[in-house]
Each structure stands twice: as C-alpha cells, then as structure tokens.
Amino acid sequence: MxxxxxxxxxxxxxxxxxxxxxxxxxxxxxxxxxxxxxxxxxxxxxxxxxxxxxxxxxxxxxxxxxxxxxxxxxxxxxxxxxxxxxxxxxxxxLDRTSVFKRLAPGAGKGVQPIAANVDTVFIVSSCTEEFNLNRLERYLCLALDSGVEPVVVLTKADLAEDPQNYCRRAETIRQGMPVMAVNGHDPESVKVLEPWCRPGQTIVMLGSSGVGKTTLLNALNGSNIHKVGDVRKGDGKGRHTTTRRTLHVLPSGVLLVDVPGIRELQLHECRDGIARAFADITELEQQCRFADCSHENEPDCAIRMALQDGEVDPRRVDNYRKLLEEADEGLQAASGKQRRNAARAAIARRRGAGRKPSGKRR
Ligand SMILES: Nc1nc2c(ncn2[C@@H]2O[C@H](COP(=O)(O)OP(=O)(O)OP(=O)(O)O)[C@@H](O)[C@H]2O)c(=O)[nH]1
Ligand SMILES: [Mg+2]
Ligand SMILES: [Zn+2]
The missing domain is CATH 2.30.30.140 (SH3 type barrels.)
Incomplete structure (x- = not known):
C-alpha cells in the first residue's frame, strides 16, 4: 500500500x-x-x-x-x-474493552469515538502557562468514564524552573494518580514512562495542540520520523501538526495512539466519569438536605459548609458544576442527533414504500 x-x-x-x-x-x-x-x-x-x-x-x-x-x-x-x-x-x-468519545465539533454532530481498546491514557500537558487544572480534570473525567486509569505527563520540564511544582499541583486532582514531568527532547527523561510502555499495551495520548504529544512519541520511538510543530513566533505555542489519529508500534512493543491536539475537547454525556473524578464532591452532596440541592442558597448544604470550612477547593466545585452542565448539554446534543436520524430514517422508509412525504407544514 x-x-x-x-x-x-x-x-x-x-x-x-x-x-x-x-x-x-x-x-x-x-x-x-x-x-x-x-x-x-x-x-x-x-x-x-x-x-x-x-x-x-x-x-x-x-x-x-x-x-x-x-x-x-x-x-x-x-x-x-x-x-x-x-x-x-x-x-x-468486535466488542471493546474501552472507548474514548467526545462530542463531535460543530452543532448537533453527535458523539464521536476517538480511540478504542485503550489500556492507559496519557493526559499530556506541559510545565508552561498552558498548564491548567480545570483542563486536566476535563480529560480525567473522560478517562475515568471509559474505565481507563490515567497518567498525567507534563512535558517541557526543561522550560520550567521548578517542574515538580507543576507535578504537585496536578497530583491534587486525583489521589494516587501518577504524574510525570519529562523533557520530550531527551530520550533519557522519557524513560520514567517505561512502566506503562509494555508490549501489546495500548496507550492514547490526549492533550491540547502543541503540548508535545508527537515529540513524546518520537522520544519513545527512539527516532524522529514524525513531524512535530514549529514553535509559532509571538505566543510561543506549537503549530497544529498531527492531522490524523494513528496507532504506532514502538520498539518497546507498546501501541501508542497519537491524536491531533483537541482544541476544546467537549464532553459527551460522561456523567459516570465526572462522578468518579469528583468523588469527594459527590459524596459531600449526598449529605445536603435536598437531593436536588443547587448548593447556592438551600439550607443544610454540605457543599457550602465544606467550602466555608476550607475543606474543598472552590475551583474544584466550580469546575465540577461546569463540567456537569456541559455533559448535560452533550447529552441533549447527542439525543438531538438521534432524533434527527430517526426522522430521516422515517422519511426514507416512506419513500421506500412508494409514498412521498406530504411536504405540508403542520
Ligand atoms: N523545550 C521543549 N519543547 C518541546 C517539548 N516537547 C515538545 N516541544 C516542542 O513543542 C512544539 C510542539 O510539539 P508537538 O510534539 O508537535 O506537539 P503536539 O502535542 O503533537 O501538537 P499537535 O499535533 O498539534 O496536537 C514543538 O516545537 C516541540 O519541539 C519539551 O519537552 N521541551
Ligand atoms: Mg502532534
Ligand atoms: Zn448542597
């Protein structure tokens, strides 16, 4: 071929x-x-x-x-x-062990599978101003929704004064989640990822454009066969380079899926993943007096009490609510598409039966 x-x-x-x-x-x-x-x-x-x-x-x-x-x-x-x-x-x-999905870009396009039969997800971010806990949590929800344990890989460690500080912040979003800082230009540095790079294991890399996913692929590949983006003048960000999702077999035997940077990864109806990623908050919620508490002004709200006592991070509560809202919208968008598909199928069936759609307005 x-x-x-x-x-x-x-x-x-x-x-x-x-x-x-x-x-x-x-x-x-x-x-x-x-x-x-x-x-x-x-x-x-x-x-x-x-x-x-x-x-x-x-x-x-x-x-x-x-x-x-x-x-x-x-x-x-x-x-x-x-x-x-x-x-x-x-x-x-064949049935899948796991599948990563996202809401397809563009209004009403429904849910789109990104990668299937994945064992580990590398959530790739960098030790630069691109680093953002809300975004990491977004990817975390997606990973946990597909039942795949994530590893956070923070690239560009060589550009930061204190890369470990970035690691410590990333570790706060999930207890026990491995977080590794690497320099993608240094093959020695990426050796910390070896424990996940086992023969026959499939890893998908998810992260914004320019964070260094393809660079990481090359470092793990021990060669430079895949094009990486140049650093754009002005904002120092990488240019969009990877254009298609591809599975690569690396010398270690691991199967690594490189995905084009997702500009704004929109959540589909991944409520399970959100509940898992924010288990501390969903547990607290169960102690609110009202089951449908909005945590705004209801009495006996466990979330507000925990916020007052400084037991939970207000950023996390905010992001939890934002992501939940987005997932609900994702659900509506997806079901909107299903409804449209059903309508189209009905028209096709009528045509097939020799009847024309009436064309009358209701
Ligand atoms: N200093 C430094 N630069 C890096 C590192 N990793 C990646 N880069 C640079 O960042 C730019 C973007 O890297 P890519 O590997 O193309 O990024 P990507 O995540 O694959 O981007 P998309 O394909 O658009 O999703 C390139 O200029 C890389 O050389 C790193 O660890 N340190
Ligand atoms: Mg790339
Ligand atoms: Zn409440």
Missing part, C-alpha cells in the same frame, strides 16, 4: 498479538469465524477510509461505500474488525 499512509513504514512483519490481540477478542470469535474471517486492527483514520492492519498486511476500508457501512458502529483507531477473507470487507466490529 501507499507508504505515506502506512502506520508502520519499513517495519518487520508482526502478529496480531503484537498489535494487542488478546483472549478478550479471541473469545468473541467462533472456530468458524477464525476459518473465514481475519482479525485486523484499525491503525489510522483518514477522510475517505480507515487503514486496518492484520500484522502482516495493511488494508484500506472505504468509509463511503458498503465497506464500513456493514459495521454496526463507526470504528475508531484501536478497534478490532473481522475481515471476510474472500473480499477483505469488514464483517464485524
């Missing part, structure tokens, strides 16, 4: 285990499936097609024609599909 599309140019042949195949996926295949179908992992997403790898070969699956439409769900990088050996068309999308 065209080399520029290949996620693994000049790489030796691999087996599906090298790509993260496990008993979980094997268990979803009958003996007959394994005879007629070929497992393949989605390694990159493009405008008109997705690229899947069987380990030994890569195939393009067109999104537009019946190729992908045969699948019951939109695939994401990291997904496992079964291809029909005779046609190399996808027959089935």
């Amino acid at each position: 065209n080399e520029s599309l290949s996620a693994f140019p000049h790489e030796p042949e691999r087996t599906i285990s090298d790509l993260g195949w496990s008993d979980f996926f094997q268990g979803q295949c009958t003996a007959e499936d394994l005879e007629n179908l070929l497992p393949a992992r989605v390694v990159s997403m493009h405008r008109g097609h997705v690229v899947v790898s069987t380990g030994s070969e890569e195939h393009l699956l067109p999104v537009a024609d019946k190729g992908i439409l045969r699948l019951n769900e939109q695939p994401a990088v990291g997904d496992w599909v079964l291809l029909e050996k005779s046609t190399m068309l996808p027959a089935r999308l």
Whole structure:
C-alpha cells in the first residue's frame, strides 16, 4: 500500500498479538469465524477510509461505500474488525474493552469515538502557562468514564524552573494518580514512562495542540520520523501538526495512539466519569438536605459548609458544576442527533414504500 499512509513504514512483519490481540477478542470469535474471517486492527483514520492492519498486511476500508457501512458502529483507531477473507470487507466490529468519545465539533454532530481498546491514557500537558487544572480534570473525567486509569505527563520540564511544582499541583486532582514531568527532547527523561510502555499495551495520548504529544512519541520511538510543530513566533505555542489519529508500534512493543491536539475537547454525556473524578464532591452532596440541592442558597448544604470550612477547593466545585452542565448539554446534543436520524430514517422508509412525504407544514 501507499507508504505515506502506512502506520508502520519499513517495519518487520508482526502478529496480531503484537498489535494487542488478546483472549478478550479471541473469545468473541467462533472456530468458524477464525476459518473465514481475519482479525485486523484499525491503525489510522483518514477522510475517505480507515487503514486496518492484520500484522502482516495493511488494508484500506472505504468509509463511503458498503465497506464500513456493514459495521454496526463507526470504528475508531484501536478497534478490532473481522475481515471476510474472500473480499477483505469488514464483517464485524468486535466488542471493546474501552472507548474514548467526545462530542463531535460543530452543532448537533453527535458523539464521536476517538480511540478504542485503550489500556492507559496519557493526559499530556506541559510545565508552561498552558498548564491548567480545570483542563486536566476535563480529560480525567473522560478517562475515568471509559474505565481507563490515567497518567498525567507534563512535558517541557526543561522550560520550567521548578517542574515538580507543576507535578504537585496536578497530583491534587486525583489521589494516587501518577504524574510525570519529562523533557520530550531527551530520550533519557522519557524513560520514567517505561512502566506503562509494555508490549501489546495500548496507550492514547490526549492533550491540547502543541503540548508535545508527537515529540513524546518520537522520544519513545527512539527516532524522529514524525513531524512535530514549529514553535509559532509571538505566543510561543506549537503549530497544529498531527492531522490524523494513528496507532504506532514502538520498539518497546507498546501501541501508542497519537491524536491531533483537541482544541476544546467537549464532553459527551460522561456523567459516570465526572462522578468518579469528583468523588469527594459527590459524596459531600449526598449529605445536603435536598437531593436536588443547587448548593447556592438551600439550607443544610454540605457543599457550602465544606467550602466555608476550607475543606474543598472552590475551583474544584466550580469546575465540577461546569463540567456537569456541559455533559448535560452533550447529552441533549447527542439525543438531538438521534432524533434527527430517526426522522430521516422515517422519511426514507416512506419513500421506500412508494409514498412521498406530504411536504405540508403542520
Ligand atoms: N523545550 C521543549 N519543547 C518541546 C517539548 N516537547 C515538545 N516541544 C516542542 O513543542 C512544539 C510542539 O510539539 P508537538 O510534539 O508537535 O506537539 P503536539 O502535542 O503533537 O501538537 P499537535 O499535533 O498539534 O496536537 C514543538 O516545537 C516541540 O519541539 C519539551 O519537552 N521541551
Ligand atoms: Mg502532534
Ligand atoms: Zn448542597
């Protein structure tokens, strides 16, 4: 296949285990499936097609024609599909161990999967003015919603006087969450990430554009094959460079998904993730007198009392409420799309039955 599309140019042949195949996926295949179908992992997403790898070969699956439409769900990088050996068309999308979603950009576009079958998420931020606890919490909600434990990676440690200070602040958002400061230009420095870089494990990197995700990929890859952004003059921020989600196999055997920087990652209806990320606050909430307490002026409000006593950080309470509100909006946006889809399907059914939509206004 065209080399520029290949996620693994000049790489030796691999087996599906090298790509993260496990008993979980094997268990979803009958003996007959394994005879007629070929497992393949989605390694990159493009405008008109997705690229899947069987380990030994890569195939393009067109999104537009019946190729992908045969699948019951939109695939994401990291997904496992079964291809029909005779046609190399996808027959089935396998159940996922985890999936990361976001609200698709643009009004009413619904929820979009970003990556699937992920074991660890690297929430990537930097030891610069980009560092922001509210943003880290946003990513944390998303990670916990998909049931994946996060590691915070703070890049550009070389640019900060006291990188450990950034680490200490990041550690306050979740007890026991690993936080690592690294210099992405120094391969020695990124060795602290080795405990998560195990063969067959899948890691997705999430973080704003220019924080240094691709630089980190290169450092872990021991080479410089992927383009990183230049530093823009003026604001010192990186330029948007990574344009597609791609899964890379690194020398350590880990599978690392590089995602284009998400400008403003909008939460979908990830209420579970929010509840987990803010467990201290949701526990307090249960002690409020009213179950639907807004924590503004109701009597016996446990949150207000805790704020007065300095037991919780007002920033955290604020961000919790903001993210909850956003998740509710996300839910409405997604269900709005479902409603529209249902309406379209109904029109298509009427057309199919030989009747035209009446076109009358109600
Ligand atoms: N000093 C320093 N610069 C870094 C570090 N990591 C990344 N950079 C620089 O930051 C800029 C952006 O890095 P990228 O790796 O392209 O950032 P990215 O997160 O992949 O950005 P998108 O692809 O847009 O999402 C580049 O100029 C890097 O050289 C670091 O640890 N230290
Ligand atoms: Mg990048
Ligand atoms: Zn309350």
